[in-house]
Amino acid sequence: MLDPSTIHQSVQRHYGAIAEQVPVIQPSAASCCGDSSAGGDCACSADLYDPSLLEGLPVDVTGLSLGCGDPVTIAALRPGETVLDLGSGGGIDCFLAARQVGDTGYVIGVDMTPAMLARANASKVRMGVANVEFREGHIENLPVEDETVDVVMSNCVINLSPDKPAVFREVFRVLKPGGRVSISDIVTEGEFSPAMRANMLSWADCVSGAIDAEEYMDLLRRAGFEDIRIVDKVDADSVVPRQPGMPRVFSARITAAKPA
Numbered sequence: 001m002l003d004p005s006t007i008h009q010s011v012q013r014h015y016g017a018i019a020e021q022v023p024v025i026q027p028s029a030a031s032c033c034g035d036s037s038a039g040g041d042c043a044c045s046a047d048l049y050d051p052s053l054l055e056g057l058p059v060d061v062t063g064l065s066l067g068c069g070d071p072v073t074i075a076a077l078r079p080g081e082t083v084l085d086l087g088s089g090g091g092i093d094c095f096l097a098a099r100q101v102g103d104t105g106y107v108i109g110v111d112m113t114p115a116m117l118a119r120a121n122a123s124k125v126r127m128g129v130a131n132v133e134f135r136e137g138h139i140e141n142l143p144v145e146d147e148t149v150d151v152v153m154s155n156c157v158i159n160l161s162p163d164k165p166a167v168f169r170e171v172f173r174v175l176k177p178g179g180r181v182s183i184s185d186i187v188t189e190g191e192f193s194p195a196m197r198a199n200m201l202s203w204a205d206c207v208s209g210a211i212d213a214e215e216y217m218d219l220l221r222r223a224g225f226e227d228i229r230i231v232d233k234v235d236a237d238s239v240v241p242r243q244p245g246m247p248r249v250f251s252a253r254i255t256a257a258k259p260a
Contacts, residue, residue, distance in 0.1 A: 004162035004163060006200070007161075007162040007200070007209070008112065008138065008162070010200040010203065011203070012112055012113050048067060048068075048070050048184075049072075050070075053070075053072070053073075053096055057092065057095060057096075057127075061090055061092050061095060061127075066089050066155075066156065067092075067093070067155030068155065068156035068185065068186055068206065069155065069156070069184030069185075069251055069252075069253050070155075070184060070253075071093060071153045071154065071155050071183055071184040072096045072097055072182070074182050074231050074253055074255060075097070075151050075153055075182035075255075076180075077097055077100040077101055077105075077151060078100075079100075079101055079102040079104055080101060080104040080105050081105050081150040082101075082105065082106045082107075082108070082148060082149050082151075083097045083105070083106070083108070083150065083151045083153060084107075084109075084110065084142075084144060084151070084152045084174060085097065085107065085108070085109045085110070085152075085153045085154065085155075086110060086139045086142075086152065086153070086154035086157050086167070087112075087154060087155070087156075087157025087158075087160070088109025088110060088111045088116075088120060088134060089111060089113075089116050089120070089157075090116060090119050090123065091109055091123055091124065091132070091134065093109075093153055094107045094108075094120070094132050094134070095123070095124075095127070095132065097151075097153065098129055101131065102131075103130075103131060105131060106132075106133070107131060107132045107133070108132075108134075108135060108144060108149070109132065109133070109134045110134075110135050110136075110137050110139060110142055110144070111134065111135075111136065111137075112137060112139075114136065117134050120134045121134055139154075139157065139158070139161060139167050139170065140163050140166040140167055140170060141166075141170065142171075142173075144174040145174070146174065147174070147175065147176045147177065148174060148176065149174045149176065150175075150176055150179050151179065151180045151181075151182060152171045152174065152175060152179070152181050152182070153182045153183070154182075154183045154184070154185065155183075155184045155185075156184060156185060156186060156206050156251075157185070158183065158185050159186045159187075159206055159209045159210040159211070160203070161209070162209070164211065164216075164219055165219055165222070168219050168220055168222075168225070169223050172225065172258055175258040176258070177258060177259065177260050178257065178258060178259070179257070179258045180255065180256070180258075181220070181254070181255060181257070181258075182253075182255055183253065183254045183255070183256075184253045184254075185210075185216070185251075185252060185254065186206050186236070186249060186250070186251060186252075187210055187212065187213040187216050187233070187250050187252045188210050188212050188213065188247040188248060188249055189213065189247055189248040190212060190247030191212065192208050192210075192245060192246060192247060193244070193246070196208045196243070196245045196246055212247070213230065213233065213250065213252060216252075217230070224258065224259070225256040225257060225258060226256070226257055226258075226259055227256060227257045228254070228255075228256040229254065229255050229256070230253070231252075231253040231254065231255055232252065233250045233251070233252040233253075234250060234251045234252075235248065237249070
């Protein structure tokens with residue numbers, strides 16, 4: 001097994017480079033690995049959201065949409081709720097959530113990459129958004145108090161973690177009783193070979209850190225969640241060509257709840 005700190009450092013360098021080297025990314029070019037012309041594999045798509053949701057968002061936000069789905073729509077957010085976004089990146093899901101929870105609600109984005117946080121905070125100031133806060137931290141050790149969040153979202157980030165059980169335990173900890181989880185992530189059908197698992201470029205590209213969908217749901221169950229459901233699952237073979245030692249890869253949206 002790879003050292004967790006090595007994985008964190010590799011992922012942080014990867015996304016820090018995207019935030020620092022690309023001043024504006026057009027939405028049609030965005031993906032979880034940034035510029036696909038660089039040769040990296042990527043399971044993520046740019047056409048993730050209903051265009052009406054993105055109206056009014058600057059290109060600096062939509063251009064840094066690095067997810068693999070739309071976790072906001074399936075979250076069924078309500079005015080006044082507190083929302084936490086794991087791996088918030090450039091902030092697109094935070095800003096979309098902020099609109100839905102309104103002035104009486106609050107959105108917290110957590111990301112471990114300073115350059116991404118700087119981009120998100122700059123967009124927040126430019127847009128004049130008052131109900132969003134971005135915090136630096138790891139999703140395995142969230143800088144959030146116990147039972148203070150109504151909904152936890154994440155978009156193509158948990159697959160990057162070297163300790164997914166810790167992530168789900170932390171999500172359970174910060175959620176209020178009856179709180180909800182809304183995740184878009186990369187999952188597999190089967191396992192990667194050890195050589196694929198050890199490929200840091202592939203891991204940072206949202207591929208080889210992914211786990212089997214059944215294992216993913218089992219980890220949520222072990223953390224204490226109930227009503228775990230795969231809302232939809234899209235085959236990513238057209239984006240991530242199969243290689244030796246590589247299972248089938250999917251983009252899935254998953255929901256769950258903490259018992260009331």
